[in-house]
Amino acid sequence: MxxxxxxxxxxxxxxxxxxxxxxxxxxxxxxxxxxxxxxxxxxxxxxxxxxxxxxxxxxxxxxxxxxxxxxxxxxxxxxxxxxxxxxxxxxxxxxxxxxxxxxxxxxxxxxxxxxxxxxxxxxxxxxxxxxxxxxxxxxxxxxxxxxxxxxxxxxxxxxxxxxxxxxxxxxxxxxxxxxxxxxxAGSVITQNSDKSDLNIQDVIRLDHNKTNTLFTEILGSNDPQKIQEYFGQLYKDLSVHAEAEERVVYPAVRPFYGQNDTQELYDEQAEMKRKLEEIKALSPASSEFKDKVRQLMEAVGDHIRQEESTMFAAIRNNLSSDQSEQLATQFKAAKSQLQDQMSASKK
CATH class of the missing domain: 1.20.1260.10 (Ferritin, core subunit, four-helix bundle)
Incomplete structure (x- = not known):
C-alpha cells in the first residue's frame, strides 16, 4: 500500500x-x-x-x-x-x-x-x-x-x-x-511590481504545474521507492488543493461562473479523490499502478484545462486585483490549515 x-x-x-x-x-x-x-x-x-x-x-x-x-x-x-x-x-x-x-x-x-x-x-x-x-x-x-x-x-x-x-x-x-x-532579475515576481502577493490564478497555476511535474516523475521512474515517494507527495498535494478549492474558491466563483459549471468542478474533484484512493491501495511495483496513474493524469488534465481557461477568465472579468489577491490569501490559509491537519493525523 x-x-x-x-x-x-x-x-x-x-x-x-x-x-x-x-x-x-x-x-x-x-x-x-x-x-x-x-x-x-x-x-x-x-x-x-x-x-x-x-x-x-x-x-x-x-x-x-x-x-x-x-x-x-x-x-x-x-x-x-x-x-x-x-x-x-x-x-x-x-x-x-x-x-x-x-x-x-x-x-x-x-x-x-x-x-x-x-x-x-x-x-x-x-x-x-x-x-x-x-x-x-x-x-x-x-x-x-x-x-x-x-x-x-x-x-x-x-x-x-x-x-x-x-x-x-x-x-x-x-x-x-x-x-x-x-x-x-528582471522577470522575477516582485520586481517593478506593487503587488503584495500573487493572485488566485497565480497560486492555483503553481499547484497545477507542480502536479504535472509529479505525474511526469512517477511515470518516468522505474524505482518503486521513488514512485512511492512521488505519489505520496501527489496524493497530499491533490487532496489539499481540492479541499481548499472547495472551501474557498468554488463558493466565491459560483455566483458569476454559474451553478452548472461550478458543480462540474466539484464532481470532477470527487472522481479524482476516488481515483487517488484506488491508486493508494495498489503496490507501486504492480503493472496496474502506472495505468491507473495515467487515467488519473488524464482526468486531472481535463480539470486543469477547464479551470485555467473558463474559470480563470470568469475571475479576471468579475474580480478586482485586490479581490483576486485576497482570495489567494484565503486559499493559501486553507491549504496551510489542511496540511497541518494531515500532518497531525499521521502522528
Whole structure:
C-alpha cells in the first residue's frame, strides 16, 4: 500500500524554509525599528522602501512554504539566534551603525540560505525545484538590499567615527549595483511590481504545474521507492488543493461562473479523490499502478484545462486585483490549515 511519506532530504528543505521565514520576520522587525530610530530622511526612506519589499517577500515566502507542502519548524539554534538579535536590536549596547551592520549580515544569511535551498531542490526532485522557484525573487531582492545597506553603513560609519558626512557619490555606486542586479532579475515576481502577493490564478497555476511535474516523475521512474515517494507527495498535494478549492474558491466563483459549471468542478474533484484512493491501495511495483496513474493524469488534465481557461477568465472579468489577491490569501490559509491537519493525523 502506498503511504504518504517525506524523505529526509525533503524534510530538511522544509526546515530550512522555516528558518528563512523566521529570519525574514526578524528583518521586517529590524526595519520597522530603524524607521522609528533613524532621523536621516534619506536613510529612513531607504528603509521604508526595503520594508515594503520585505513585506511583499514574506507573502512570496509563505506561498513557497504552502506550495512546497511539507511543514516544519525553525531549528532551535535559529530560534535562539533570532531571540538574541532581537534583544541586541532593542537594547542600547550597539550603536545604530552596529545595528545596521548586524542587519546587513542577516541579509547575507538570508541570501545564502535561499541559494542553498534552490541548489538543494535541484538535486532532490523537479517537483521540489518547481515548488520553491518563487523563492528566487526573495533571493534577488535581498541581494539588492545588501548593496543598499553598504551605502547606509558608509554614511553611518563615517558619521560615527568623524562626525562628518561621507562622500555622497556612494549612492550613485549603490544605485548602479542595484540596477545591475535588477537587470539579472528582471522577470522575477516582485520586481517593478506593487503587488503584495500573487493572485488566485497565480497560486492555483503553481499547484497545477507542480502536479504535472509529479505525474511526469512517477511515470518516468522505474524505482518503486521513488514512485512511492512521488505519489505520496501527489496524493497530499491533490487532496489539499481540492479541499481548499472547495472551501474557498468554488463558493466565491459560483455566483458569476454559474451553478452548472461550478458543480462540474466539484464532481470532477470527487472522481479524482476516488481515483487517488484506488491508486493508494495498489503496490507501486504492480503493472496496474502506472495505468491507473495515467487515467488519473488524464482526468486531472481535463480539470486543469477547464479551470485555467473558463474559470480563470470568469475571475479576471468579475474580480478586482485586490479581490483576486485576497482570495489567494484565503486559499493559501486553507491549504496551510489542511496540511497541518494531515500532518497531525499521521502522528
Amino acid at each position: 502506498v503511504t504518504t511519506l517525506d524523505d529526509t532530504k525533503r524534510m530538511m528543505i522544509g526546515t530550512k524554509l522555516a528558518d528563512i521565514k523566521a529570519l525574514q520576520e526578524l528583518v521586517i522587525a529590524n526595519e520597522q525599528r530603524f524607521i522609528s530610530e533613524i532621523n536621516d530622511q534619506d536613510i529612513r526612506h531607504r528603509f521604508q522602501e526595503m520594508l515594503k519589499d520585505d513585506q511583499k517577500n514574506m507573502g512570496v515566502l509563505e506561498t513557497v512554504i504552502v506550495q512546497y507542502g511539507i511543514k516544519s519548524e525553525p531549528k532551535q539554534t535559529i530560534r535562539q539566534f533570532v531571540d538574541k538579535l532581537q534583544e541586541l536590536m532593542g537594547g542600547s549596547e550597539l550603536s545604530i551603525f552596529e545595528k545596521v551592520f548586524q542587519h546587513e549580515l542577516l541579509k547575507h544569511q538570508l541570501v545564502m540560505s535561499g541559494v542553498v535551498v534552490h541548489k538543494a531542490a535541484q538535486k532532490v526532485g523537479a517537483d521540489v525545484e518547481l515548488a520553491i522557484t518563487p523563492l528566487n525573487t526573495v533571493n534577488f531582492e535581498n541581494r539588492a538590499h545588501q548593496e543598499q545597506l553598504k551605502g547606509v553603513l558608509e554614511v553611518l560609519g563615517v558619521r560615527e567615527l568623524t562626525g562628518q558626512e561621507a562622500d555622497q557619490g556612494l549612492w550613485a555606486r549603490v544605485q548602479d549595483a542595484v540596477a545591475a542586479l535588477s537587470g539579472v
